Amino acid sequence: MSRETVVNLVLLGSLLIVPVYARAVDDPFLITLSTRVAIFALAGVGLNLALGLGGLVSLGHAAFFGIGGYTAGILASHALNYAPLIDGIIVINGSRSMPVIWVTTLIVSACLALLIGALSVRTTGVYFIMITLAFGQMMYYFSISWPAYGGEDGLPIAIRNEFPGLNSLDPFQFFLIAYAVLCVTIFLISRLQDSAFGLALNAVRQSARRVEMVGIATFRLRLTAFVLSGMITGLAGALFADLNRFVSPSMFSWQTSGEIMIFVILGGTARLCGPVAGAGMFIILEHLLGGISDYWLIFLGLLLLVVVLFAQGGLVSWLAGERVRRHG
Amino acid sequence: MAETVLSVRDICKNFGALRASDHVTLDLRRGEIHALIGPNGAGKSTLIEQVCGTLKPESGKILIAGQDVTQLQTADRVRLGLARTFQISALALEDTVLQNVLLGAIGAQGSPYRFFRNVTANRQLREVAELALQRVGLLERAEMLAAELSHGEKRQLEVAVALTLRPRLFLMDEPMAGLGASGAAKMTAFLRSLCHEAPILLIEHDMDIVFAIADRISVLVYGKIIATGTAKDVRAVAAVREAYLGDDGWGDNF
Numbered sequence: 147m148s149r150e151t152v153v154n155l156v157l158l159g160s161l162l163i164v165p166v167y168a169r170a171v172d173d174p175f176l177i178t179l180s181t182r183v184a185i186f187a188l189a190g191v192g193l194n195l196a197l198g199l200g201g202l203v204s205l206g207h208a209a210f211f212g213i214g215g216y217t218a219g220i221l222a223s224h225a226l227n228y229a230p231l232i233d234g235i236i237v238i239n240g241s242r243s244m245p246v247i248w249v250t251t252l253i254v255s256a257c258l259a260l261l262i263g264a265l266s267v268r269t270t271g272v273y274f275i276m277i278t279l280a281f282g283q284m285m286y287y288f289s290i291s292w293p294a295y296g297g298e299d300g301l302p303i304a305i306r307n308e309f310p311g312l313n314s315l316d317p318f319q320f321f322l323i324a325y326a327v328l329c330v331t332i333f334l335i336s337r338l339q340d341s342a343f344g345l346a347l348n349a350v351r352q353s354a355r356r357v358e359m360v361g362i363a364t365f366r367l368r369l370t371a372f373v374l375s376g377m378i379t380g381l382a383g384a385l386f387a388d389l390n391r392f393v394s395p396s397m398f399s400w401q402t403s404g405e406i407m408i409f410v411i412l413g414g415t416a417r418l419c420g421p422v423a424g425a426g427m428f429i430i431l432e433h434l435l436g437g438i439s440d441y442w443l444i445f446l447g448l449l450l451l452v453v454v455l456f457a458q459g460g461l462v463s464w465l466a467g468e469r470v471r472r473h474g
Numbered sequence: 475m476a477e478t479v480l481s482v483r484d485i486c487k488n489f490g491a492l493r494a495s496d497h498v499t500l501d502l503r504r505g506e507i508h509a510l511i512g513p514n515g516a517g518k519s520t521l522i523e524q525v526c527g528t529l530k531p532e533s534g535k536i537l538i539a540g541q542d543v544t545q546l547q548t549a550d551r552v553r554l555g556l557a558r559t560f561q562i563s564a565l566a567l568e569d570t571v572l573q574n575v576l577l578g579a580i581g582a583q584g585s586p587y588r589f590f591r592n593v594t595a596n597r598q599l600r601e602v603a604e605l606a607l608q609r610v611g612l613l614e615r616a617e618m619l620a621a622e623l624s625h626g627e628k629r630q631l632e633v634a635v636a637l638t639l640r641p642r643l644f645l646m647d648e649p650m651a652g653l654g655a656s657g658a659a660k661m662t663a664f665l666r667s668l669c670h671e672a673p674i675l676l677i678e679h680d681m682d683i684v685f686a687i688a689d690r691i692s693v694l695v696y697g698k699i700i701a702t703g704t705a706k707d708v709r710a711v712a713a714v715r716e717a718y719l720g721d722d723g724w725g726d727n728f
Contacts, residue, residue, distance in 0.1 A: 334590075342593040345569075346586035349577050352566040359526070359564070360581030360639060361552035367586060 150466040154419040157462075158332070161187075161422060162325060169318045177317040178389070179433065183425050184324040185385045190409035190421025191331055192378030197407070198416030199344065200371040201351030202267065206278030207406050209262065209285045210255045210376040212398035214383025216289065217251045219301040219393035226304055244309045244323070247384055255380025256373050263372035267365060279400060286398035300394030307388050314388070324385050328422075331378055336418055347371050379406065408446070412453055414460025423461040477504045478540075479555075479643045479673050480525070485534030487520055487697075494520040495531065496697035502643055507669045509676045509684045512694035518677055521694065525645060525675075526558055527551050539642055552581065555642025559632040559649055561677070567621040571612060574620050574631055575603040578638030606637040610664070625652045629661070644674040650683055662687050 161183060168176035189211055196202040224231045224240025232238040241247055266277040295301045305315075312319045338344045346367055350357045354364050387393045396402065405428070413424030431449070435442035457464040480502035487495040494517040502508050512518050523529040525536060527548040536544050538554045546554075565574050572594070579599040580586055593599065607613040610630040615623065623631060629649055636644055649665070650658045658680075665674060665687060678684050684691060685705045692702040693714050701711040708714055 337590050337592075340592045340594070341590055342580045342584055342586050342588040342596075342599075344589075345573055345577060345593050346580060348569065349566040349574075352568060353564045355528070355548075355560075356564040356566065356635075357577065357581075358548040359552060359558050359560075360578045360635065361549050362577075362581045362586050363547065363549040370587070 148466075150417070150462065153462060153466040154332075154422075157419045157422045157426070158329065161426065165318060165321045174317045177321050179429055181317070181321045181324050181389055183422075183429050184321065184328045185382050185389060186406070186409055186425035186428065187422040188324070188328045188331060188385065189379045189382035189406050190413065190425055191328070191335060192375050192380075192382060193406050194375075194410045194415065194417075194421055195335060195338075195378065196372050196375035197410055198420070199339070199347050199351065200368055200375075202368060202372055202375075203275050204266075204278040204372070204375070205275045205400065205403050205407065206262065206280070206282030207376070207379050208398050208400060208402035209258060209278075209282045210379040211383040211386070211402055211406065212285055212289065212395070213255055213258050214251045214380035214385075215387040215393040215397045216295065216301070216383075217254050217380070218247050218307065218384040218387040219303055220295055221247050221250060222303045222307055223295070223301060242305075242307045244307050244314065244384075244388070247307055248381060251380050251384040252377050255376045255383075258380075259373040259376025260369070262376070263369045267368045267372055279403070282398065282400055282403050286395055286400070289395040289398050296393075298395065300392055300396075303387060303391045303393070306391055320389070324389070327381065327385065331381075332418060332422075339418065343367075343370070408450060410460075412450065412460055414462035414464075417460065417462040417466075420460055420462045423465075427461060478502065479504055479538070480675065481535075481537040482521070482525065483535045483537070485521075485524060485531035485536065487517075487524060487529065487531050489520075493697045495524065498534070498694070498697070498699055500692055500699060500702070502673050502675050504673055505670055506689040507665060507674045507676055507687055509678055509688035509691045510694060511678065511681070511684055511691060516694045517697040518694055520697075522558075522645060522647060522677065526556065552639065552641075555672075556645065557636035557639045557641035557643070557672075558645040559629075559636050559647060561647035561651070563628040563632055565620045565628060565631060565635075567619070569620055570616065571607065571618050571620055571623065571631055572603060572616040575606050575634050575638050576600070578606070578635040579603045582639045602638050606634040609637060610634045626654060626657045629653060633661075633664075641672055643672050644668070645677075646674055647677045648679060649676070650678065650680060658683065 161180060165177045165180040193204060193207045196204050221240045222242055225242040230237050230239050262281045266274055269277060290298050308314055309323055312323065314320050314323065346357060346362055350364050350367055357364050383397060409421045409424035409428060412427050413420030413422065431446055432442065435445050453460055478501045482498055482500040485495050485498050498521060510518055520529060524531050527546060535542055538551060538556055541554060543551050543554060576593060576599055579602040583602060584599050604613060607616055610633050612627060612630050612634060615627065620631060633649060650661055653661055662683065676688065690702065690704060691708045693700050693708060700713045701708050
């Protein structure tokens with residue numbers, strides 16, 4: 147077992163132990179914090195696929211986080227009001243079932259990512275950053291100005307959606323749901339990294355003309371990575387909506403995009419469990435420093451600076467050493 | 475006459491007032507090494523980029539194995555049999571040597587749209603990749619990172635990636651640069667045997683190598699091919715002497 151695998155297991159293990167302990171001492175707030183870490187980590191895992199593996203520095207992933215949240219919110223609100231989503235020749239009802247909401251979210255975020263990606267993935271560098279940012283802001287203003295689903299005030303979800311066989315209202319059981327989604331996604335990404343797709347995507351980031359010169363069209367490859375990435379971050383958004391029982395336009399804001407990127411960079415770009423470390427660090431700092439000063443983000447900024455300057459590969463590199471991708 | 479594998483027909487390309495390709499016509503025939511030479515700024519790179527599809531000519535046609543590829547993307551031309559090695563290595567340096575050749579094998583035989591299975595465990599792709607490494611003598615370096623290779627070994631790896639494609643033709647941009655005398659001699663011998671599998675369009679600065687290795691030579695000056703033929707033919711052309719005399723000191727070679 148490589149050192150990175152050990153670090154990954156320790157990270158995922160700690161994320162499980164904290165809420166188990168919190169449940170024993172009856173501290174629901176700590177469970178909620180852990181759930182936040184799991185969901186933010188999932189959003190980061192999504193971005194990490196595009197940014198870390200594919201070199202696609204997206205500053206607009208809030209678009210997917212938000213669309214996931216609104217998909218959950220809209221489906222749930224229609225189900226709670228017994229008002230069909232589409233009422234015509236075909237009738238589509240809302241849903242309060244998490245699996246249904248998740249599948250819908252995956253489809254909706256994939257469509258949005260396909261649209262944004264088709265226009266942005268052709269470009270690179272600053273242009274790519276700007277186009278993704280612009281799409282994120284477009285979604286933000288759209289959500290504010292659409293009164294049907296709360297507009298500026300946001301959209302409450304009166305009761306948390308249901309998961310078959312579990313009581314999602316119990317904070318610990320809801321944590322387990324989010325944690326399981328995170329672990330399954332990380333497992334799938336670990337397979338993807340060693341697959342033909344992972345190898346090609348990894349090469350595109352390093353030398354796009356090399357990949358073209360072996361007969362692989364890089365546009366389609368990057369677009370596929372961007373869509374998968376958006377789907378994962380969208381799923382995180384749907385879980386986040388259920389955690390807060392509330393969806394607001396701030397999920398679409400560029401600050402959200404920035405925070406997701408911070409999870410990735412703090413933890414270590416292209417490292418499998420980097421976003422878990424990054425999101426964990428973020429939440430810990432938010433609560434340790436946030437209690438001392440309202441200006442805790444200054445300290446976060448300083449930390450980010452230290453990580454970028456001195457531990458280029460982020461926390462996971464610092465713990466596990468340089469990446470070794472030799473296998474075979 | 476031998477079959478023509480690559481045919482560049484009367485292509486023109488301007489950058490503003492600069493004629494980078496001025497009615498360039500060039501044939502690469504089966505079994506030959508065809509060297510493209512010319513002083514710096516003569517338009518060699520522009521010509522290569524047009525053959526590869528990263529630049530589009532304003533007029534004229536490019537054919538690979540008889541098929542018009544002028545409007546095709548790079549990746550599609552590669553699938554029709556074009557393989558290129560880069561002057562400045564374009565390898566995935568953070569990856570292992572094996573992963574670099576595996577990429578070629580994926581492009582040629584597999585599909586990059588396999589998301590779950592470990593690609594290094596794919597026996598068929600691995601065989602293609604390892605055979606290519608063996609042919610250039612890099613098999614024992616397979617698990618090293620590409621970044622750890624010496625300059626000359628990177629050149630060999632470039633050639634190995636091209637080999638995995640099993641192409642109809644090779645386009646090699648200074649494959650000998652930085653190899654050293656013994657390395658260059660080995661590579662020369664290798665290319666001489668390789669050209670019977672697929673012809674090589676060779677861009678090379680070293681005149682001694684060009685005259686030793688090439689079956690035919692084309693001389694490009696100011697975007698124009700001023701002479702094409704065997705080493706002997708080309709040496710005899712007055713315009714060639716003129717183009718080189720006093721330029722880079724290459725005149726001494728004629």
